[in-house]
Amino acid sequence: MFNTLQPHHGKTESIKYITATPMGENMNEIILKVAEAPPMDIGLGRARLDSKSREKLNMEIGDVIEITGKRTTAARVFKAKQEDEDRGIIRIDAYIRKNAKVAVGDEVKVKKANPEEAMKIVLAPLIGKNQRLMFSEDIGEFVKKSMLKRPLIEGNEIVVPNLTISGRESMLFKVVKTVPAKKVLQIGANTEIEVREEPPNELIKEDVGKEGKINSVDVVLYDAHYQKIIAKDGSMDLLTFMNNVRDKADTVVFDFKRGVCIVFWKTSNIK
Secondary structure, three states: EEEOOOOHHHEEEEEEEEOOEEEEEOOOOOEEEEEOOOOHHHHEEEHHHHHHHHOOOOOOOOOEEEEEEOEEEEEHHHHHHEEEEEEEEEEEEHHHHHHHOOOOEEEEEEEOOEEEEEEEEEEEEOOOOOOOOOOOOHHHHHHHOOOOOOOEOOOEEOOOOOOEEEEEEEOEEEEEEOOOOOOOOEOOOOOEEEEHHHHHHHOOOOOOOOOOOOOEEEEEEEEEEEEEEEEEEEEOOOHHHHHHHHHOOOEEEOOOOOOOEEEEHHHOOOO
């Protein structure tokens, strides 16, 4: 159903409603046009919706929505200003737009989300390939307090409020892993937050595609001159590697065809 609304500054804009009925339940989506967020919302995961949009979605201020452009992300609903009523827009910041892969003026599908509390969130800083950061041991608790109730999806890029690193107040982090995975979650009091010191490793994937899954790990040790001195085939299981070893390795190479990954260490790094 399409409702044409009379508008702002004499323009005719529209809110497009899509109604589906899967498995006997009603699910409503609306299509809104993306607009800039007010400065006070930047980096806070907020979306400004007018009263008609909230009513159609059967939502209250403070509820969570899914926003789908070329990708899907999530945000918490805040009240739009009076001048935005009946304009068919959603105000979101550049971070949310990037996560949804849209620009100002694009249309997005918006629907109500029912996020559950995340069991675990893993963040990695978006820094240079050879850079590393050092955090205090309580960084996870700091992030959790700063982002309590923040909705997110695995793969999102986020800013942690009140976190300043080397003078930078808007350090970007990528949500590299969530438990559960691939769904709208929110950070809660019981969520475990892991903050890595290195940038995301794009080679590490849970779903390795058509060739099969990684089921064993080969370890190769080399000296300071990068000469291989020992190799141990299948020396550890994958779970041990992912939980205890992965972040300490110098290089990780995946061979999906053989179903193994190869881990390289300098001998000086082995204790």
